[in-house]
Amino acid sequence: MMENALKGLQYFALQGAVDSIAPFGLGHINDSFLVQAEGKSYLLQRLNTSVFKTPQVIEGNLRALLAHAPELFAKHLRGTGGNYHEFDGEHWWRLQEFVPNSYSPNELQPNELREVSTGFGCFTAQFGSQPLEKYTESIPHFHDLHLRLRQLQAALEANAAGRLESVLAEVGQVQQFNWIAARFDKLVDEGLPLRICHNDAKAGNCLLSKPDSRFLKVVDLDTVGPGYALFDLGDMLRSMLFNVPENRENLESLSFSKERFHAIVNPFVEACSGVLKPIEIESLPFGGLYMTYIMAVRFLTDYLNGDIYYKVSHEKENLSRARNQLTILELMASSMA
Structure with missing residues (x-):
């Protein structure tokens, strides 16, 4: 892995010798390395090209x-070929400056x-007037719930990993929330x-200042493209409202916190209300249900397929x-009804 990283780094003209390079972060998709x-x-x-199959789209x-x-993003360095993404014959690489005193x-x-x-609200506000045709979906139909439900059905029918019998209860829960689509x-x-x-839009894709926790930068931009405002607000509710790791099952002690709910919804609206239409503002809380549901479907589908994504x-x-x-979806649905 380190040998590949050093090879990729050669496509960016860093000044001086490389002192160290080490794996960094806990991302689900791409491999990241901290370079000194x-x-x-x-x-x-x-770039994980099994997921992001068109690096040229991400470059554009x-x-x-x-x-x-x-100003909203970390500084990205162009490679020796003049692009932000460079190909070494096997892998696509990119390099950006590490934002100091951030977390x-x-x-x-x-x-x-x-x-x-506030950070993601500022993003929405900044790009509220950007023409949609300037951007392309890096993963077509990324948040298309109907597609994700069809993929789940295909996974159920194929039972490729032989895991169907162990998830019948979860499949029943998914079916109870079909009304969201x-x-x-x-x-x-x-x-x-x-x-x-x-x-x-989740906390891991936003950098705050170490001294005072102020918003600094939005990061991990591979999925940026056409969508709906409720996708971003919904992803924040999904991942931040209950403050638990995404892989934790024991959630009996969880409860819906109005304080945390408003701490997520209100700053987003304040930051971008000037560009949002009334129907968008009214539908933002529903985004929490939509995005939590779609992620439950996607995780369950990947489990049935043998963890290929x-x-x-x-x-x-x-x-x-x-x-x-x-579990989070059920808590949201009962508290936001």
């Missing part, structure tokens, strides 16, 4: 993002919830507008993630 060179820190990433989206609002929040105190929400369709029919979204540390991790999301 001549007293400066960089983040080197290898990144160029548009950095041209429009560079991605983990425990998520109320002030951190507000700052993360119909409600979303109704919102679209009523005029819910497409806009440029991050499409993976998400990285796992043990055989049942995707099942634990699916159970986690289904």
